[in-house]
Amino acid sequence: MSNKNSSNAIIFENILFGFGEQIILNDVSFSVKPGETIVLMGGSGTGKSTTLKLVLGLLKPESGHLFVDGENITDFTESKMMAVRKKIGMIFQEGALFDSLNVFENVGFRLFEQGASENDVEHIVRQMLKFVNLEDAIYKMPSELSGGMRRRVGIARALVGKPKIILYDEPTAGLDPPTARTIIELAMKLRDLEGVSSIFVTHRIQDAQQLASEYVTIDEKGEIVVRKDEKAASSRTKFIMLKQGKVIFSGSGRELWESPDPYIKNFLL
Amino acid sequence: MNLAIKIVFETQEATLMVWRSALGLVRRPFYIRETINQMDIVGVGSLPIAMLAAFFIGAVLALQTASTLQAFGAQNYTGRLVATSLVRELGPVLTCILLAGRIGSGIAAELGSMKVSEQIDAMRALGTDPLRKLVLPRIIALVVMSPTLTVFANVVGTIGGLVISLTLLHIPASVYNTSARDALNYHDIFGGLLKPVVFGFIIAVVGCRCGLRTQGGTVGVGRSTTQSVVMSILLILISDFFLTKLIIALGPTGQF
Ligand SMILES: Nc1ncnc2c1ncn2[C@@H]1O[C@H](COP(=O)(O)OP(=O)(O)O)[C@@H](O)[C@H]1O
């Protein structure tokens, strides 16, 4: 048991969660191995965002057990959760940037809160913005950014402090295809080069296909390249489908495409 | 949920919110910059409008009381009536009702839109307690600035009464001033400062709670904003009655 817990990044064990009378997650169990990306799919309102918020301890399950990085966080208090949250980066659905702060202060938020000096923060913030390719926007306010830029700033903010676990909440929703691709590539870089464990919520089938069939590596010249290789990508990517509070599918991309379930077939059209 | 349960639930949630943010007074991190910033918004930002309102309240008071007092040949007591009404009741209550409209609604709207756009969740996810960073500085700012503004309002209101007395009622300034000064005692002043401390606390707690419980997108933000103003004005008026009773009971005469 303890062995199983410590060898997984995240474990959901028979999680039950509801808002008032409405049951959102009903006996949900799954786990995320270290370095693995779980693509979490399902129609809107099926509890995907809720699942991510449970991992962060922003919501508490009614029953079941929740493990993050080997710790049973089910009954953690808010102050104990603060320590766990240091290991987790969350990318919120609409970016959730602080609109009273500029990009620099948003990305550096965690460091400023820990009392780091302006210079130290600036160094790290520039590094993160370079990763998401947004160095020029450093002194802009969130209201001046496009949807895709806001998501990328959200990603940069989540990456400060090098979290071992990253949660993406529909980072590509409402974006044009090229911008969506760049965001998926960022996620692949984190998966393949940094060994980050993650839950990637999306209902875009293109995202799922890309995550299941491509991977990122460093070539002989030392450059980062994207390669098509289903085997390599699949070994680090699993799919979970939620429907009406239940896990109705869990497995590899290939199994997902070939699933006979009419609901899943309909979803993948 | 019926009303009684709702009231109990909200009271409990508000108490928890205050308690948990109050822990920020004794444990790091301290948000001094945020607190000063809020004090600036509440205090400096509201000063002109509070003084303008107070001037006209004092003027109207002088106008109204003088005509009544004239019937008894007691016009010279105008200063006394203006000053006691202002210091005991109108200064604290009207200043804080202005603050409820200007600051309380702003707090509810700001925290409400942060809630619906998931900024509150994002803050927690980044390891910062919104109760300490957002709620506590606002409570401190209102508790400190409400009595300060009330003092300004009382002074300006008394001057408003003086201007009317001089120009329209032809009461000499020395008579007005002596009568105003004689009327006030420490007990009135203490009571007049206790009230805005309590009212300021009410405005901050109601504003923050309404903001943080916001649900349902931009419509919800509008709803929270309205609720916060209505709720804090009602609570100010209700608590004013009980505070007045308490202050009288503690007073030199101690009856009622
Ligand atoms: N704060 C809340 N209070 C009540 N119901 C909520 C709340 N947040 C979400 N819900 C409901 O919970 C269900 C799941 O929401 P969510 O996890 O956001 O779904 P999604 O899969 O689209 O991310 C939805 O039906 C939504 O209406």
Ligand SMILES: [Mg+2]
């Ligand atoms: Mg969602």
